[in-house]
């Protein structure tokens with residue numbers, strides 16, 4: 001039977017066109033994009049399309065649109081072998097992370113891609129990204145199961161785990177990297193699947209979609225000179241449920257007594273405070289230095305080697321499911337979709 005892939009266009013540079021009056025890039029319709037890739041007709045796969053209306057620059061992405069996307073995939077799940085989501089690069093890592101949590105026990109590929117140059121431009125990177133993403137989305141193993149039953153980001157020759165990925169460049173075609181997890185697939189002359197790095201769902205169980213997110217969360221970075229009044233203001237914000245705190249190195253913070261006191265008050269009031277390093281590579285190890293150890297004592301939880309994008313969307317997902325902050329803290333310490341490196 002012929003494979004079927006659903007191509008979902010949310011917007012982003014890949015489908016944009018230059019406004020003749022302002023010269024700025026703006027979202028354009030899907031037909032224009034497809035007309036620029038006649039190669040799609042060569043696939044021995046049925047490619048159906050779904051378009052977000054209106055298509056958006058991904059800077060306008062939101063939890064509501066993540067819920068819409070989760071619905072589109074859930075509603076079409078049984079009819080297709082895989083999904084390719086065209087998305088702007090700016091917030092692609094957030095959307096891919098959110099969807100990885102919302103699609104539990106995913107047994108089919110959901111491959112995000114986009115481009116740095118619009119598909120209508122001569123030097124576009126969009127064609128290769130799109131064509132290889134479709135190839136990966138329809139790829140099956142010898143048992144007829146999807147080779148990549150994961151939410152991934154394909155860009156510049158590599159497939160990365162979505163919830164491990166960060167946008168690293170606004171300039172290079174190689175726009176993304178997963179600093180703490182190796183590439184899932186390398187696409188050179190041959191497409192090489194690293195099966196040992198790819199998640200193994202239970203193929204006998206159905207995929208379980210989720211549609212709820214709770215965005216009462218904030219991200220803040222520590223820096224030398226950070227002010228007490230501002231930090232206190234954030235920590236005591238009434239509806240705020242959780243904080244992604246970006247710390248130094250292996251999870252260290254200034255040892256000011258007021259900071260530790262404020263963090264302790266926050267955790268005692270039920271706020272979940274997650275420690276994520278400002279470094280791209282490596283993990284939080286709060287017991288390594290005294291400056292990290294005190295954070296642990298204040299009730300701050302380790303984010304291990306999580307990306308910021310993954311931590312913030314995981315919190316949105318967890319706090320929409322659990323009212324108990326202790327349960328959220330416990331789940332933050334576990335890898336639920338391969339997002340952190342912890343021994344279970």
Ligand code: ASP
Nearest residue numbers: 012013057058088089090
């Ligand atoms: N601003 C664009 C977006 O994220 C950039 C891109 O697509 O690469 O939608």
